[in-house]
Structure formats: structure tokens, C-alpha cells
Amino acid sequence: MRKPQILLIVCLLVAVGVTYRNLHHIENNTLLLANGLVVEDTGSPVAPPAVAQAQAIKKSEEFAKLVHKEAETISQLNDRPDEVQKRLKELAGQLQEADVALLQRSALNTSLNGDERFLSVYILGESTLAKAQESLEAIAATPIPAMKEARLMNQEEILRVQAVESLREVDSIKRVLARTDNSFIGDRAQRNLLFRDGKVSSSPEQQDQEALNQLLKKTRH
Amino acid sequence: MRPKLGFLAAIAASVVGSSFGLQAQAQEMPYVDQDFACVSQQDAQKYINDFGIDAASFGGLELCDSKVDSKKLFNDLYIIEHGRFDANGSNLLIKGNIPADQYYEWMRTQTRGMNRGNDVPYATAYNRWGYFTMQDGWAKLSTLGRVGTVIHEARHTAGYRHYPCNKGPYMGARLDGCDQSYTQAGSHAIEMEYYAQVSVAGQNFHPVYKSMARLMAMGRSNFVFNTSPIQKREAVLAMGDYNTPVLFDGTRRYAREGSDFEGRLKRTSFGASLFNGLQAVALDMYEVTAFRPSRNDDYSYFKLLASNNKMGALKDFEEFDHNQKRYVAAVTSSNQLVTFNFPRGDWNAARATSLNVERTATKLPSGEEGYFLITNTGDIHSVNAETQQITATGKKWDMQVAAAVTYNSKTLVLKTDGAIYQKNADGSESMFDGGRFTEMVTVPLYDAFEVK
Numbered sequence: 001m002r003k004p005q006i007l008l009i010v011c012l013l014v015a016v017g018v019t020y021r022n023l024h025h026i027e028n029n030t031l032l033l034a035n036g037l038v039v040e041d042t043g044s045p046v047a048p049p050a051v052a053q054a055q056a057i058k059k060s061e062e063f064a065k066l067v068h069k070e071a072e073t074i075s076q077l078n079d080r081p082d083e084v085q086k087r088l089k090e091l092a093g094q095l096q097e098a099d100v101a102l103l104q105r106s107a108l109n110t111s112l113n114g115d116e117r118f119l120s121v122y123i124l125g126e127s128t129l130a131k132a133q134e135s136l137e138a139i140a141a142t143p144i145p146a147m148k149e150a151r152l153m154n155q156e157e158i159l160r161v162q163a164v165e166s167l168r169e170v171d172s173i174k175r176v177l178a179r180t181d182n183s184f185i186g187d188r189a190q191r192n193l194l195f196r197d198g199k200v201s202s203s204p205e206q207q208d209q210e211a212l213n214q215l216l217k218k219t220r221h
Numbered sequence: 222m223r224p225k226l227g228f229l230a231a232i233a234a235s236v237v238g239s240s241f242g243l244q245a246q247a248q249e250m251p252y253v254d255q256d257f258a259c260v261s262q263q264d265a266q267k268y269i270n271d272f273g274i275d276a277a278s279f280g281g282l283e284l285c286d287s288k289v290d291s292k293k294l295f296n297d298l299y300i301i302e303h304g305r306f307d308a309n310g311s312n313l314l315i316k317g318n319i320p321a322d323q324y325y326e327w328m329r330t331q332t333r334g335m336n337r338g339n340d341v342p343y344a345t346a347y348n349r350w351g352y353f354t355m356q357d358g359w360a361k362l363s364t365l366g367r368v369g370t371v372i373h374e375a376r377h378t379a380g381y382r383h384y385p386c387n388k389g390p391y392m393g394a395r396l397d398g399c400d401q402s403y404t405q406a407g408s409h410a411i412e413m414e415y416y417a418q419v420s421v422a423g424q425n426f427h428p429v430y431k432s433m434a435r436l437m438a439m440g441r442s443n444f445v446f447n448t449s450p451i452q453k454r455e456a457v458l459a460m461g462d463y464n465t466p467v468l469f470d471g472t473r474r475y476a477r478e479g480s481d482f483e484g485r486l487k488r489t490s491f492g493a494s495l496f497n498g499l500q501a502v503a504l505d506m507y508e509v510t511a512f513r514p515s516r517n518d519d520y521s522y523f524k525l526l527a528s529n530n531k532m533g534a535l536k537d538f539e540e541f542d543h544n545q546k547r548y549v550a551a552v553t554s555s556n557q558l559v560t561f562n563f564p565r566g567d568w569n570a571a572r573a574t575s576l577n578v579e580r581t582a583t584k585l586p587s588g589e590e591g592y593f594l595i596t597n598t599g600d601i602h603s604v605n606a607e608t609q610q611i612t613a614t615g616k617k618w619d620m621q622v623a624a625a626v627t628y629n630s631k632t633l634v635l636k637t638d639g640a641i642y643q644k645n646a647d648g649s650e651s652m653f654d655g656g657r658f659t660e661m662v663t664v665p666l667y668d669a670f671e672v673k
Contacts, residue, residue: 072258072287073258073427074363074364074427074429074430075258075287075293075296075297075300075364075427075430076258076296076427077299077300077303077304077305077425077426077427078425078426078427079425081424081425081426081427081428081431084427084428085428088428088429110361113361113362113363114361114362114363114364114365114366114433115363115364115429117363118363118429118432118433119429122428122429122432143564148342148343149342149343149344149345149358150391150398151345151358151362151366151370152358152361152362154366154437154440154441155362155363155366157440158433158436158437158440161436161439161440162432162433162436174519174520174524177520177521177522177524178522178524178525178566179563179566180547180563181546181547181548181563181564182545182546182547183443183542183545183546183547184439184440184443184545186490186547187453187490190490190491190520190521190667191667193491193520194507194667199507199508200507200667205435207667208420208435208436208438208439209420209421209435211439211451212417212420212421212435212438212439213421215403215413215414215417215438215450215451216317216414216417216418216421218403218404218450
């Protein structure tokens with residue numbers, strides 16, 4: 001083999017090696033981005049922060065649209081409520097940390113209709129994100145605004161009760177207890193506390209279903 | 222080349238995951254169908270005819286857009302017409318004030334007309350001779366709240382009226398707002414029965430609608446009936462020898478675990494505590510560990526004692542509910558009354574009582590409930606929970622009585638001889654338990670209470 005040929009082969013091998021290294025670097029960064037992780041700029045061709053932020057906002061907007069659409073189905077009947085339940089779980093599974101604040105704002109926005117507000121709390125309760133739990137605590141502890149109309153006050157109460165019943169951490173429930181002077185919310189917090197603390201085996205929901213069943217028996221003629 | 226394929230796959234996953242993932246999944250959901258949430262022209266016309274709906278007053282005939290009030294009303298009536306309930310082997314469909322499978326037909330017979338107005342801003346809706354006027358508040362409610370309101374109004378047509386409330390937000394209101402009881406079967410009862418039916422036996426309702434129904438039923442049971450149909454279970458706890466509490470629950474008597482902590486027995490919203498003026502230790506109603514634990518009470522509002530760093534040792538401390546509001550009040554060693562301000566998260570400024578307070582109580586031997594200051598001479602003073610105004614009642618605490626409670630509609634009195642007596646209707650007293658007790662309170666027990 002002549003010298004120039006050997007030199008050419010060596011150059012080609014070096015070029016392939018450099019290309020492989022660069023491609024591998026790009027792939028790693030892309031995977032990190034796909035998983036939603038923040039990557040320091042190391043000179044690799046990743047999306048600039050403004051683009052990533054815009055994508056996050058777009059995703060949040062898409063999520064808000066889904067919640068809004070789902071809220072509309074609350075006034076519809078469905079022969080497969082189990083499928084709806086599954087869909088709600090999937091929706092909660094798509095919840096990103098950036099969406100949590102949006103749902104909290106919706107839950108406490110008195111100008112929105114009751115369905116969308118209650119659904120926002122419901123989705124937060126189905127989510128496994130720690131941030132969703134923090135948000136539920138904040139919702140449950142938010143004072144009820146003064147309202148002339150008792151039914152609207154009642155709506156504010158049950159929204160907060162749904163939030164407090166969705167809390168899973170004992171310390172979080174105790175913090176809500178120390179901040180609410182509403183006896184209904186306080187009672188539900190204590191029921192959930194007993195359940196989460198392992199003192200009783202049935203959840204507040206199971207206790208209610210039993211109580212309501214008894215109530216219906218009273219009116220059977 | 223594997224790395225290159227991996228790179229391409231990563232690019233693809235990234236693009237799908239970040240840009241199109243939500244949309245792709247949304248397309249599998251039924252609600253992207255434009256017609257999904259529309260009511261048919263035929264159904265709308267039937268509702269207009271059946272209920273005498275003035276569609277124009279509800280914003281005009283709208284079949285699809287739920288932001289328009291007429292569509293809201295059509296949704297409500299559709300749910301009433303087509304909502305299904307499970308008999309669940311207990312004949313729920315046959316019995317009840319309104320049989321669950323007959324809501325629509327019953328509504329139709331009770332409604333002469335429906336229109337939308339805003340002439341009574343403090344009301345959600347009103348019924349005048351079978352003509353319902355839905356107010357602005359109705360339009361802001363959830364679907365369940367609106368359906369409940371319509372059912373509520375329909376009951377008034379048969380002449381069921383409201384009565385003055387003895388508790389809750391309607392108490393003292395210009396208009397009567399309560400039913401006497403659930404069994405009276407008035408508007409609140411029919412509405413609550415609907416919520417209970419949806420929660421317990423609803424078959425084709427949205428899970429969120431069902432969840433709201435359960436909470437609505439539980440929440441409204443607290444304040445729209447003068448006698449609540451769902452009472453929290455109560456038991457009696459008395460402190461016996463060696464600081465060992467005894468729990469009386471129904472016909473059963475359980476020894477509970479005491480604590481080596483020295484303090485007075487107090488009822489709390491969570492159960493009971495021992496309180497020594499500076500701190501409170503929770504007593505466990507639910508299990509016995511044999512360790513006589515001294516756990517600080519951070520389950521009830523006695524935990525607020527931890528934030529009491531200005532007042533020093535307290536003479537007494539109470540937490541109690543009045544008109545759906547929870548209150549915490551204490552008397553300091555210098556006879557000052559101090560209450561907790563929940564919205565501010567701090568204690569209000571203390572105010573002098575000009576009394577020598579020995580102890581406080583939330584129930585008198587006569588059965589009267591409230592917040593009372595008992596002086597060293599036995600004089601009883603009542604405190605207005607909201608204004609903290611103190612009023613002499615002119616009554617004296619019987620010094621032979623250590624404590625009095627109401628239990629299962631009976632008044633029980635613990636006397637200084639250590640026995641608990643039951644007051645009979647003819648004024649006589651009979652022995653309830655002859656143990657040697659020093660203190661006695663009632664304790665709230667939750668329905669799922671399990672004694673271990």
C-alpha cells in the first residue's frame with residue numbers, strides 16, 4: 001500500500017470517529033429534552049430556552065383545552081362511566097408540573113362554571129405529582145369569599161372538601177385543619193386524617209356512601 | 222448503525238411527545254366530536270313544551286353551546302330524563318319520596334313554566350304557583366347544582382314551604398330557608414334525596430357529577446334542616462381510677478388507654494385530650510397500645526396551644542362549632558377572654574372579663590349548648606361566639622355536678638360522688654354507671670369507628 005493511500009484511510013477513520021462522537025452527544029441531549037429535563041448549553045445544537053418555554057406554554061394550553069372539553073362532558077350522560085373514569089386518570093397522568101398552577105387558578109376562579117372548577121380539583125387529586133398535592137392543600141386552605149347566595153357558598157365548600165379529601169399526607173391534612181374555621185371542611189379533614197393515619201379502614205367516601213344509604217332507607221315506604 | 226437509529230428514534234419520540242402527543246390522544250376521545258354535546262332540536266322542543274320554557278329569556282334557543290343558559294337548562298332536563306339508577310337489590314326504584322325512575326315525569330307535573338330573570342339577586346331561583354324563575358346564581362352553579370335547584374323548586378309547587386332556620390347561613394335571614402326535618406319531605410329533602418340517589422345508585426352519570434352529589438348531600442345536611450338527618454355519632458368518655466378513661470358507646474363499655482400526663486379531660490373535635498393549661502395530649506379512642514403514650518394533640522384545634530407564646534398558662538380552653546363555623550376560645554390566668562382568628566392565623570387581642578372564671582363549658586346540665594364561663598361562685602355567663610359579648614344568664618352551676626352531657630337524647634350527670642346518673646322525663650334520676658369517675662365529656666366518633 002502506498003503512503004498517500006494509508007494517510008487517506010487514517011483520515012477517513014478519524015473523520016468517522018469524530019462524527020460518531022458528535023452524533024452520540026446530540027442523541028443524549030435529545031433524549032434528555034424528550035424527558036423534560038433541563039440541559040446546560042454545552043455547545044450542542046439543543047433548543048434555546050425561549051423555544052422550550054414556548055413549547056411548555058403550548059402544552060399547557062393544550063392541556064387546558066382538554067380540561068375545558070372534559071368539563072363539558074360532566075353535563076352529559078354516559079353508559080360507560082368506567083371508561084370516563086379511565087379517561088380522567090389518563091388526563092391526570094398527562095398533568096405536568098407547569099399545569100398544576102393553571103388548575104389551581106381554575107379551581108379558585110369564581111367566574112368559571114362549577115363543573116370546570118370541580119374537575120380541576122378532581123384531576124389534581126388523581127395526579128401522582130407532589131406539586132399537585134401542594135396545590136390541593138392551598139385550595140383547601142383558601143378562605144371562602146363572602147357571597148350573598150348560600151348555594152354558591154356551598155359550592156365553594158364542596159370544592160375545598162374535594163381538595164382536602166384528596167390529600168394523602170397526614171401533615172398536609174393537619175396544616176389545613178389549623179387554617180380553616182369552616183366546620184364542614186374541618187370535619188372532612190379529620191375524617192381523612194383518621195383514614196390516612198390508619199385509625200379507620202374506610203375512607204370518607206365509603207363512610208358517606210354508608211350514611212347516604214341509611215338515609216335513603218328512611219324514606220322507603 | 223445502532224447509534225444513528227437510536228438518534229432518529231429519539232428525534233421522533235421527542236417530536237411526538239412534545240408537539241403532537243396531546244392532540245393525538247385527544248383525537249381518540251369522544252368529546253372532540255362537534256356534535257357530541259349538542260341536544261337535538263326534537264328534544265329541545267319537547268322540553269320547551271313539557272315545562273313551558275320561555276327560551277328567549279334563557280338567551281334564545283341554543284342546542285350546542287353550553288355557555289348559553291337555554292342549553293344549560295336543556296342539559297339539566299336531559300339528565301333528569303335519562304339519568305338511570307341501580308335498584309341494587311334494595312328496591313330503591315320503587316320507594317322513596319320521589320321514585321328514582323320517575324323524576325322527569327314528576328318534574329313535568331309540578332312545572333307550569335320556566336323563565337330566566339334577575340329580579341331577586343340573593344336567591345338562586347323561586348317558584349310562584351308552579352312558574353319557576355331562575356336567577357343569575359343558578360347560571361353560575363355546577364350542572365349538579367342547577368339540577369338540584371330545579372328539583373328543589375318543583376317540590377314547592379305542592380305547597381311545601383320553608384321554615385325559619387335555627388342554624389347555618391339562613392339563620393336570622395329575612396326569608397325562611399330551612400326544612401324542619403328530612404322526614405317532612407320538603408324541597409330540601411327531595412333535593413337531598415336526589416343527590417343521595419345519584420351518589421349511591423347512579424348508573425350513567427359522569428364520575429365528577431357523582432362525586433359532587435355525595436359532597437353536596439353531606440354539606441347541605443349540615444345546614445338546611447333544623448334537625449340534621451345525618452348526625453355524627455357520639456359516645457361518652459369518663460375518667461376513672463388511675464387516669465384510665467372509660468368509653469360508653471351504645472350499650473358497650475370499653476376501657477381506653479390513659480396517659481401519665483396530668484391534665485383535665487376535654488372534648489375535642491377529633492375525640493378527647495388531657496389539657497394542663499399549657500399543652501394538650503390526645504387520648505386514643507380507637508386502640509390500646511399498653512404504652513400509655515403522651516402524644517401532643519395536633520389532631521384537633523388544641524394544637525393551637527403551640528402558638529400560644531404570649532398568654533402563658535390558660536385556665537381553660539374550648540373548641541366548639543356554632544352555625545357551621547368552628548371557634549376556639551380560652552381564658553387566661555388573669556381572667557381575660559381570647560379567641561383565635563382563623564383567617565389571620567393568630568390570636569385576637571385578649572379582653573378582660575371582670576369575672577373570676579373557674580372553668581368554661583360548652584354544655585349546661587340543662588342541655589343548653591353554647592360557650593359559658595363558670596365563676597368560682599358557680600355563676601354562669603354566656604359568651605356570644607361571634608362578638609365575644611358576655612351576658613349573665615342568672616343561672617348557677619350545681620356544685621354537686623362535676624359534668625353534664627347529652628347522650629342519645631338523654632342528659633347524663635356526673636356527680637361529685639363519682640357516679641353517672643341519667644335524668645328521667647319525670648325529673649327523677651337513675652344510675653347510669655356506678656364507677657368512680659372524676660370527669661366526663663362526650664366525644665365525636667366517626668361512623669367507621671372500630672374498637673380494637
